[in-house]
Amino acid sequence: MNAQTTLSRFTSPSNQTHLQSLISFIKSTTQTFQLLQIHAYLLRTSLIQQTTFSVPFLNRISLPPLQNLNYSLKVFTQISRPNVTHYNTMIRAYAMTIHPERGFYVYRDMMRHDVRPNPQSCSFVVKSCIRGCLFLGGVQIHDRVFRDGHCSDTLLLTTLMEFYSVSGKCEDACKVFDEMPMRDTVAWNVLVSCYTRNGRTRDALGVFDAMRSGEHGCDPDDVTCLLVLQACSNLCAFEFGERVHQYIKVHGYIHALNICNALVAMYSKCGQLDKAYEVFQKIPNKDVVSWTAMISGFASNGYGREAINGFRQMKTMGVSPDEQTFTALLSGCSHAGLLDEGRLIFDKMQTEFGVVPNVHHYGCVVDLMGRVGLVEDAYDVIMSMKCKPDATIWRTLLGACKVHGNLTLGERVIEHLIELKAQEAGDYILLLNMYLSAGHWEKVIEVRKLMKEKGIQTTPSASTIELKGEIHEFKVDDTSHSRINEVYEMLDEIEKQLKIGGYDAELNDVGSKDKETRLSYHSEKLAMAFGVLATPPGTKLRVAKDLRICTDCHNFAKMLSGVYNREVIIRDRTRFHHFRDGRCSCNDFW
């Protein structure tokens, strides 16, 4: 039916059929001016007071693509006795705007008018609390769940899980999950996402296995796979990732672009570029995300030239880069030490592609310049930035100051970090090591005192290694692993062997605890020793570390790769280190 002719019918009083088609017209039109005409008609005939008309109308103007909150509010106030559905529409609409907290106000208004909230109202208002960071508001809703008789509404409880998850209350989210009478796949997926988000990545993988066991009647779906692949990326869990890949193939999800893109990212983040490329090549309709994931994979594994090449191909294929693509490219240049190329890309990004540099882009440039020793210039770059420098960017420069022994600049940089109230233990450790290297003992003592005064908590660093799809975690001076005694014995044995090969623990870098900390017991060394212990000779070792690898452990890994003839991949907070034949692919240390 033609839209104009339909519309003209509503100028005169209508029969039931006409009113029916009016509703479907409201639901289908994309023209605001037609809605305005209908609005006038609804007001004139008072049909707006009837739920059957006002609900679809309010929905239409409150949700994308025609979302207009001022208009919604106007219509809402014209309804003399709004019912629960009207309120729900308003709460839901506000939940997705830049003023999500207003959803909570609407909810309170609804209570004041004695309109009983249904599970949907609660879900939407919890969503408002999530988006608006209203922690107490969310808890309030949760407290009411039993009283309102909504304790078996899967959707509401899932939204509450999500609420606790983003609030960092992993335990509470799990409690809600445990107490749910019925759990669907989405609830399970939220559990996975909750574990990943809150650092319980290994448990996220456990959930995947639990779902697959078939005992819960909820098989992993495509979203589960996306979430679990993220967890594998974080943990460098290559073998587990391969299992997920297999599952994806069996269930036909391999044709979904987002799944393929996540696979490329996962393999890249496990240091398996060949696998990443294999998946990438087979993607028929590569989008900007696919290309960026691949370029980023090249970049973080130290293949700057390949990253640039990938970018060229991408342009040839007619895919336009976005700001994240340039971040990947620039970080590729910095990891590979390609100063001129990086600068050129940074310029072209702005002139040719009109991308305004953001904090990520600047972060790469600062790293690029700091790495080649242009620390003062890097400082000037930060000071000239149009956006506010974040802690990461200062930390990057601080690392460069450490490598190049620029103490005076390092002191200035730490001031900036303190100003941002973002200084971490690692920053002080870096400064401490700079003073140590320079032999400024009185300064060393001063920093220690400062750290003590400020109560700076040093979180012990952790490393993980995957064996047969199982993740083993080690902390500094770990005593918790079941085979820890064997691990320490093996570590001593390895150190003996490496010393013969010329390895000497560099004693001028200290760990995160205090000056008595034995270098030998850094978590990545424990993980490597366990790998040597528990796998057949020649097996590749893949270690993930949450902080940056120190010079000593880097040397240790280099030597180990030669003496024991093992390929070692260590992924630290910033990048990959591929050790082979006594060498590393990176240029971080020399």
Place this chain on the structure above:
DNA sequence: CGGTATGACC
């Protein structure tokens, strides 16, 4: 079917 959901700086 409203709730989960692909690629970024150290």
